[in-house]
Amino acid sequence: MFRGRDIVSIKEITPKEMDKIFEVAEEMIPIAQSAERSSLLQGYVLANLFFEPSTRTRLSFESAMSKLGGHVIGFANPSATSLAKGETLADTIRMVDEYSDVIVIRHPYEGSARLAADFAKHPVINAGDGAGQHPTQTLLDLFTVKREFGHIKDLNVGLIGDLKYGRTVHSLTYVLSNLGANLYLISPSLLRMPKHIIRELKTKPLETEKIENVLPELDVLYVTRIQKERFPDPNEYRKVAGIYRITPKLLENAKRHAIVMHPLPRVDEISPEVDATPHARYFLQAFYGVPVRMALLALVLGVI
Amino acid sequence: MTEQILKVQKIKNGIVIDHIPCGLALKVLKILGIERDIGSTVSMVMHVKSKYGWKDIVKIEDRFLEEKELDKIALVAPTATVNIIQNYKVVKKHRVKVPEHIIGIVKCTNPKCITNQREPITPEFYTVSKDPLIIKCRYCERDMEADEIIENII
Numbered sequence A: 001m002f003r004g005r006d007i008v009s010i011k012e013i014t015p016k017e018m019d020k021i022f023e024v025a026e027e028m029i030p031i032a033q034s035a036e037r038s039s040l041l042q043g044y045v046l047a048n049l050f051f052e053p054s055t056r057t058r059l060s061f062e063s064a065m066s067k068l069g070g071h072v073i074g075f076a077n078p079s080a081t082s083l084a085k086g087e088t089l090a091d092t093i094r095m096v097d098e099y100s101d102v103i104v105i106r107h108p109y110e111g112s113a114r115l116a117a118d119f120a121k122h123p124v125i126n127a128g129d130g131a132g133q134h135p136t137q138t139l140l141d142l143f144t145v146k147r148e149f150g151h152i153k154d155l156n157v158g159l160i161g162d163l164k165y166g167r168t169v170h171s172l173t174y175v176l177s178n179l180g181a182n183l184y185l186i187s188p189s190l191l192r193m194p195k196h197i198i199r200e201l202k203t204k205p206l207e208t209e210k211i212e213n214v215l216p217e218l219d220v221l222y223v224t225r226i227q228k229e230r231f232p233d234p235n236e237y238r239k240v241a242g243i244y245r246i247t248p249k250l251l252e253n254a255k256r257h258a259i260v261m262h263p264l265p266r267v268d269e270i271s272p273e274v275d276a277t278p279h280a281r282y283f284l285q286a287f288y289g290v291p292v293r294m295a296l297l298a299l300v301l302g303v304i
Numbered sequence B: 001m002t003e004q005i006l007k008v009q010k011i012k013n014g015i016v017i018d019h020i021p022c023g024l025a026l027k028v029l030k031i032l033g034i035e036r037d038i039g040s041t042v043s044m045v046m047h048v049k050s051k052y053g054w055k056d057i058v059k060i061e062d063r064f065l066e067e068k069e070l071d072k073i074a075l076v077a078p079t080a081t082v083n084i085i086q087n088y089k090v091v092k093k094h095r096v097k098v099p100e101h102i103i104g105i106v107k108c109t110n111p112k113c114i115t116n117q118r119e120p121i122t123p124e125f126y127t128v129s130k131d132p133l134i135i136k137c138r139y140c141e142r143d144m145e146a147d148e149i150i151e152n153i154i
């Protein structure tokens, strides 16, 4: 069901397919930890096309492919690309498609992964397109929650920070709601989740500006960065920058088993002292990016 | 189409676009590319009484519509009907229908959408809802609503 599939938008992956991805990712964990060796993707070439920098995602894909014995070609520096010379993305993709078996693309324009999928014969995996989709991030977020609790249904999940501009958080919200989680949306009113996103949710989320109001109920607290570059108006940014800061003191009111997640990099929305608390899961979450991407690569290449 | 309105300006051959929502007749002409003299008679009636309120009507002599143009009209005036006139008689009458899949008719409003860059692709949308009209870009997945759609017909 995955061989040759493009992974462009999370909405195209059914809950059943997600379970399959997570099942394979689970098996990939010992390989990702180098406790086992694998040559599953030996002889395969991954083209890692990063038209904008995203070190974390790029390294995670490189690690995933390498641990399965495959090779990685590509670029990380947009100014070195042919795009800088005026070549269309469509042409770049058609050329790279001839050199590789699977293409991973990160691009500043929204919808560029869909375009790549239209032009490539080989599977294309979207590693983030502008403020658009970032399905592998969503999958690793869900995998983290699922591994921790064994299920997603009926969990109380709080999303905090920029719920307006961050479209990755929109995709995550959509899927969490689809899978039956109870959602708590915590943001300043300036950064509330757009109405058209809320309209698509299965159940009505609880919206609040104050984390203290809902923290004791949460199983998962998903923290997002408030990114300056997303704001059309710098004055708006100044009003909300640094509004939330997760500290061990604040977490004293959290459930004992509650976990704190973050897509990283963090700036100051989670204090470093939280790292040592039993709640911190963001580094483990980052690690899960590798087995989840290993699973996707193996699945779309049809080797399992 | 009442007898009385036909009398305003009967046409021999051509089309009558009826039941256009009030105020949108000019938009309909614009999307059909009628912005100056096209060498045949065009008439437009705005704000006429109809059974259900008020409407606009457009009549164009010696002009027929392609499928694509019907789709364009549907996006601007989903309630419209198009009557084909031959020899002063209505020979065919069709209600326009909002297409499920819209290709090469509307431009995406998102400046960061890949379809707005120099790429060899045609803008493509899916209809999310017909009433109110909402369409979703197949590439950037942004939604566009009726007023934005009207401004961005290609």
Ligand SMILES: [Zn+2]
Pocket: A111, B108, B109, B110, B113, B114, B115, B137, B138, B139, B140, B141, B142
């Ligand atoms: Zn678009």
